Amino acid sequence: MAESSSSSSSPTEEIVRLIKRISGYVAFKMSTLFSTPIRNLDSRSIGAIAGLAIAVIFTWRAIRRQPGEQAQRRRPKRTLQSAESSTSASAAADFTPHEEDSGVGDVVDHFFQSGKPTLGQIVRQRLSEGRKVTCRLLGVILEETSPEELQKQATVRSSVIEVLLEITKCCDLYLMERVLDDESEAKVLQALETAGVFTSGGLVKDKVLFCSTEIGRSSFVRQLEPDWHIDTNPEISTQLARFIKFQLHVSAAKPERTAPNVFSSQSIEQFFGCA
The missing domain is CATH 3.40.50.1000 (HAD superfamily/HAD-like)
Known part of the structure; x- marks a missing residue:
């Protein structure tokens, strides 16, 4: 029984892990991007950030509409809030570009690519x-x-x-x-x-x-x-x-x-x- 529970995970846990990977990579990229003063960012850089934010919001809303939504509501809020707070506090510090899920990095890189300044x-x-x-x-x-x-x-x-x-x-x-x-x-x-x-x-x-x-x-x-x-x-x-x-x-x-x-x-x- 214990082996079965460890090998499978609930939709909520999958979502939390996905959000951790995305937020960690976003935090890493944002820290790199904002090493340049904000006043020096051009419209392309700002547009890339805005587009990424919009994409994350709509992705989150789409996930919430999935059948696992009811399961999320039934789970204790305390556990989910704890996971989210620990994610936001440690994502940038714990993340490195060599984490196992490179697919998340590729997606986020797509949004930041247009923000790189030209010569x-x-x-x-x-x-x-x-x-x-x-x-x-x-x-x-x-x-x-x-x-x-x-x-x-x-x-x-x-x-x-x-x-x-x-x-x-x-x-x-x-x-x-x-x-x-x-x-x-x-x-x-x-x-x-x-x-x-x-x-x-x-x-x-x-x-x-x-x-x-x-x-x-x-x-x-x-x-x-x-x-x-x-x-x-x-x-x-x-x-x-x-x-x-x-x-x-x-x-x-x-x-x-x-x-x-x-x-x-x-x-x-x-x-x-x-x-």
Whole structure:
């Protein structure tokens, strides 16, 4: 008799176990999703959460209409409430992605999948919806780090192209650099064209600016009045801190933050979470 009762379970127990698995997985996914501040969630993320909530509610109502409903009502409420309260208190802590019932995880993953931000959404969020960006070329867009190197060649960093194209979709982007001769300008423009930077329509050759001094680049930035400026020269970042809303200082060695509105990163790919 004892063996028979242990091998079979009532509909209520099956429901409770199912709810535990679903709620545990939902708690796990929600804790991951909300590691990002709520204010940064977009409409797709919020829609995914709302859709999941609605699905759970209708699933629960459908279960309650099953023949086992009468059996649930006859069972002591104290036992069911105890199971539910213990579920909500320990689901997130006890759940791991490697539990035996992967089917529940697959269903919940379907709802959360559409809530993952795209690179374009991340770019807009990180730029605080800025509309104009200025960026130097050497050490940020190009492999080369000095004007002297540009006299020999210009090479666009392949890892930066995707981020660059996303910026051009939401911002008015201007690229600028100090060069020593006209041949260097031609090499830079050819490298950008070969990399496909001009194909998206967001960036044109007229928005690639050249000057002969560092002061000239700083002057370009002040005249354009961007929301963001990206540079590798700490002196320029310090000089522009009073005039530009936000800046990104790109440096292999993380420097001390010179002003509250000046951020730092080893690359713009890393800044946007692509590295």
